Amino acid sequence: MKSESKVRASLPEGLTADTLRDMYYRMVLTRLCDDRAFALNRQGKIPFAATCQGHEAAQVGAAFALKRGTDWVVPYYRDTALALAYGVTPREQLMCLFARKDDVFSSGRQFPNHYSVPRCNIASISSIIAAHVTHGVGMALAFMMRKQPVVTLITFGEGSTSEGEWHEALNFAGIHKVPAVFLCENNEFAISVPQKLQMAIANVADRAAGYGIPGVICDGTDPVATYTVVHEAVERARNGEGPTLIEAKCYRAMSHTSDDNQATYRTPQEIEALKTRDPIPRFEGWLKDRGFIDDETIAQFKKKAQAEVDEATDWAEEQAPPTEEDLYTHLYASGPLS
Amino acid sequence: MPVKTVLEGVRDAMHDEMKRDPRVFIMGEDVGPRGNVFLITKGFLEEFGRDRVIDTPLAEASIVGIAVGAAMAGMRPIAEIQFADFIYPAYNQIVGEAAKIRYRSAGGNTCPLVVRTPYGGGVRGALSHSVSVEALFYHVPGLKICVPSTPADAQGMLVSAIRDEDPVLFLEHKRTYRLIKGEVPEGDYTVPIGKADIARPGKDLSVITYGLMRHFAVEAAEKVASEGVDAEVIDLRTVRPMDRAAVLESVRKTRRALIVHEDQKFGGVGAEISATIAEEALFDLDAPIRRVCGPDVPAMGYAKEYEEAFMPSPERIAGAMRELAEF
């Protein structure tokens, strides 16, 4: 099904034909990685997978709006597309899924998609919802104190915005105008709890006023729309004008993780209808309409991405798992203590 | 050598480190113009500016959480929790996050953070200004927990904590702030974290203690010395990592162990010390391990009688020393 695509008169600042194609490639790569994760899970090869499907556009759009190599990201566990668009490789992603000893994120200690990639300016996160939001604010504060022109992107789902710490973080950020961008990827469900049981308001962005910062809503299934909004917020932050709360409306195509079954709380019709919102065919159409891409290139990209995912899978599966000797590493700076 | 109070030691440690290292800053409630509710940071705002002496909103979880982020980004934050009784909202950030960052990222991120807070009773602080919290945290690998009780230790260990690459929970016994005075060496002076101090050498029994109780134990030891009981007092100074070697060496020498802490008895630090001694020095023990601790009630009450019933006194400690010596 070909969805409606919007015609844009001119491209937003910083977006070229090449970057648009790159964005598309990243989305395709992420989807294939995501599919591979669930395939491995169903094969019994990995015990756990968390999906990104439905979020690819918002995350890739946001990633491209940052200054790569300078700006920092404090993500959450659904940000596979964001990671793969901000320098993380498919091999690194698969190493994490297989919980290998040389897994860059955590040496096999964390659940999948709990990123930590210093090389890519991606900070370490845990499974504790919203605990990372204050960290992002603290990082932004540090860059501000050191007068470095670094912006910190902090992402989270709409469920996070119920945690007290989320509010404390935005409160502080607004008071001190820290150079941060808060990006809520609202996929309408926190596991099984729908938005209307999560908050009394229609938009997460409406909370921004309570913290004295601007709140902006965008279509999270449109990478260019998300890019535009995030880019503007990043510039504001870099110019010392303080943080912005962005709500990218998207959806969650699959269950929360491999341990969830959304058929228990969503109707089959509802789940089926989600397919019409898939950002990848939508972006494909948008790019084709404007002559940025043709079918041949699309096929090439898909083939290349699949090859990357296959290579990464085979390679990661061969790598060594951690052993008992690795139990006490990285406990303190000087090794394990009594 | 200058003589200072514990409070002055804490103040000077922070002041000198902030002068020496531009990465060090303080965030907490009332640390700015008010100078902290005990006047510890008096003058800091004028000297170091608003950027480095930050009055935070009344939100403990984010006081620590934001400090965690700043530490991850290479700063050396000192997060102050106004009273240890208020630390519980920050438990998530201290235990769930700060303690695990290095381990969970395999060294990709680190968290050189200090969380400072006053604890303990003896100031008529009642149920919510008197608790001891070390037992809630010392269970957690990845954290270090300091409990100095002399001005020299407070100053030297706080400098060590600020310079430490790992998160340190720095617990200051509020009764010692102005009560305890002592000499502190001049210049760049540190005391290592994780090393106990022999507050009083002896041969008849080993008292293992920390905090205000160190001073009470020494007082009790002097009292029973005239009765022929020679007690050795070991001030742990750090609750994690614990100086097990010092404890075991002392107990192997005296063969009798008395643990004293103000915190409630059940599941307190004394339980771990007891288990360690029993595991490693059972055949050197000439008497059961003894603990003198706070009672197992939720907290210390406001009435003087409640506070006195809660806090171990030198008399009570001396009584336990006598009983142990004659066992």
Add this chain to the structure above:
Amino acid sequence: MPQLGETVTEGTVGRWLKKVGEAVAKYEPLLEVETDKVASEIPSPFAGTLAKILVEEGTTVPVGAAVCEISESASAGTASAVSPVSAVSPVSAVSPVSNVEQPAAHRAQVAVRDGIRYSPAVRKLAREHRLDLGQLTGSGRGGRLTAKDVLQHVESGSARFSPAAQTAASAVASVSAEKPAAVTAHVKPAVVAPPAEGDTSIRVTQMRKTIAEHMVLSKTTIPHAWSMVEADLTDLVKWREREKEAFKAREGVNLTYLPIVVLAVCGALREFPMVNATWAGDKIILRKQINVGIAVDIEDGLVVPVIKDADHMSLSGVARKIVDLVNKARSRKLTMEEMSDGTITVDNTGALGSIASYPIINPPQAAIITTEAIVKRPWVVNDAIAIRSIMNLCLSLDHRVLDGSVASRFLQSVKRRLESFTGAA
């Protein structure tokens, strides 16, 4: 001086708001006090007249110190009672406290129930020093034996035997402590009439007591059997006569028969390792080391110092060792080490003329051998009568470990070695 803050310990008198002689109402501001936290007006606790200022302006005093005296207006017109004003005493952390713990329960736990309670430290010390704890008295609560008691006992240097029944490491001290109790429980002591006129009471010394217990233990737990052989030592006697002066000059000690006997016993033990053994209940342990104990008479008793690894020593080595041990024994300087781990005992009963003895085995050994007096006797040699120097060798054996045949063959071996001794070490 009031306490104006939770951690404040002193205060400075700022300004007196009343002069001496001036009236002051209850709660009316009396003086200003400064602390490093705050400056406050202090309301008067009484109504009356300011009688005396005790602390001048600008002076710092501890919390609780009297700052002035007020004569209360209640008894107007007369010299009224003067009340020093010091306000609230400080929170004292040093106060008598009712003991929240349960010391009674603690003491009850200490109460001795079964008569003997040894702490881990005491048991460890007992093992290390080979002590029989039952004989020691304690200075701890309820008569408990403390580690200090044990150490003092060891340092006082009283002689003692190796403890009974030691085999495996664990539960040793408890076994040795319990065994005598168990043993004596089965043996009813004879009813003894108290000392009558003319009788003499001799105090039983520690050593005497130890010896007594050891002998009782041996005789009641080890089934003794006995054997004797006669050895013709005529050649040995002659050899010794020839050698003794040169030996003395060379070695500095006398050449007696005892070191020769020790070497012969060592040789025989190598041939019959079963004799160098000990009964351990479910097993018999054959000891590799040959440690020969030598019974030594000392004033008021008997000790058995041990020559360790006697089978690796030369004649002169054994001779010197014996002299050394005997001297130490007599001067009460033997160490624990020198009195422990014997695997067999040699007792020179012949020194005092005995020609046959029934020795008591030294537990946990399996045998004890005596050398009786060397006596010239008419003897049959090659079907003719000759005068020969004859020494009896007696052996008591633990019949659980040794049977008559092994014991006899062992004795024969000792006899043979003595009869054919040529001095070759």
